[in-house]
Amino acid sequence: MSDVEILFLIIAVVTLLAALFVVTTPNLVHAALWLILTLFGVAATFVLLNATFLAVVQVVVYIGAIAVLMIFAIMLTRRVMKDSGPQTNANWGWAALLGLTLFAGLTFVLINSGAADASLPALAADVDPLVQLGQELVSPNAYVIPFELASVLLLAAMIGAIAVAWKE
Amino acid sequence: MISLSWYLIFAAALFSLGLYGVLARKNAIAILMGIELMLNAININLVAFWRYGDLANIAGQAFAVIVFAVAAAEVAVGLALVISIYRRRNTVVAEEIDLMKW
Numbered sequence: 001m002s003d004v005e006i007l008f009l010i011i012a013v014v015t016l017l018a019a020l021f022v023v024t025t026p027n028l029v030h031a032a033l034w035l036i037l038t039l040f041g042v043a044a045t046f047v048l049l050n051a052t053f054l055a056v057v058q059v060v061v062y063i064g065a066i067a068v069l070m071i072f073a074i075m076l077t078r079r080v081m082k083d084s085g086p087q088t089n090a091n092w093g094w095a096a097l098l099g100l101t102l103f104a105g106l107t108f109v110l111i112n113s114g115a116a117d118a119s120l121p122a123l124a125a126d127v128d129p130l131v132q133l134g135q136e137l138v139s140p141n142a143y144v145i146p147f148e149l150a151s152v153l154l155l156a157a158m159i160g161a162i163a164v165a166w167k168e
Numbered sequence: 169m170i171s172l173s174w175y176l177i178f179a180a181a182l183f184s185l186g187l188y189g190v191l192a193r194k195n196a197i198a199i200l201m202g203i204e205l206m207l208n209a210i211n212i213n214l215v216a217f218w219r220y221g222d223l224a225n226i227a228g229q230a231f232a233v234i235v236f237a238v239a240a241a242e243v244a245v246g247l248a249l250v251i252s253i254y255r256r257r258n259t260v261v262a263e264e265i266d267l268m269k270w
Contacts, residue, residue, distance in 0.1 A: 008170050012178045019182055019205055023189030028198060035201050038182075042208045045178070048170070049219045054211070054232055061236050066204065066243045073197050073247040077254040088192045089263060095191030103184035110176045118172040118220045133229050143230045150237035157241030161248035167255070 008048055015041025026087045028074045036067045050123060053130045175216035183209035196250045196260045200243060207239045 001009075018037040025031045039062045046055035123129070136142035182205055189202025211232045218228025254260050257267075 002169070005170055008174065012174075016178070016181050016185070019185045022201055022205065023185055023193065023198075028195060031198060031201060035204065038205065039208065042212060045175070045212055046215055049175070049215045051215045051219070051229055051232070054215060054229060057233070057236055061240060062204070062208075066240060069243060069247055070197060070201065073250055076251055077197065077260045087194055087198065089194050092192035095188050098191065099184040099188035102187060103180055106180035106184075107177055110173050110180065113173075115173040115176055116171045120169050120220060121223055123223065127224075129223070129226065129229065132226050133233075136226050137230055137233065143227075146230070146234055150234045154237050154241050157244050161244040164245065164252050165248040
């Protein structure tokens, strides 16, 4: 195996173990910290895929904003006495079965899909994907409308969050 | 060379773990964490298909950026709802929030 394959396997195993702890740890603060490790692993995967801008955005937005917001919410709603009991509901067995079935089914489909034969195209030396992404996100011929819609959605969500959490 | 199917199987495993978290967790904030895992799995898929497909077509990365925005919006509203419910009913357990359940 080449170096990059070993690197990918290490990142994948660490990320999946951290994700497993996110969904199984009884202590929610610990789960949020494992979530941060998972998000770092996904950022490292983006680096392996040459999507460096998305890796930076992953660290800034997911770890810098979303994970910290989660930790804030956990701290604000924590009841120390009730956090010690089991954190799964009565249907966790069915949920685990469904998750395993979905994973097995997806893996079966993927192995038979021919995705393993997809070749890795070389990055062009003269075209920077980051420049291309930036131009296409604001180009009228490409993704300016989804991009602006996402901005409006964020604004609406921000106002909605303030309105919902407002204390009368 | 890392095969495309490795990335896809990795993303499938992450998605399945997120699905388990959403279905099995009691705490509403933990359910939101499961949703985050699922959205991250989708982003890995989008970027992997961009990398192994036509590099001139940047759609995979563009939609990953939009998924980031939607995830941020979802977490902001979701956590505001959780905090509001906690203030009114003093619980964040999803099973106990059954005011609208008949």
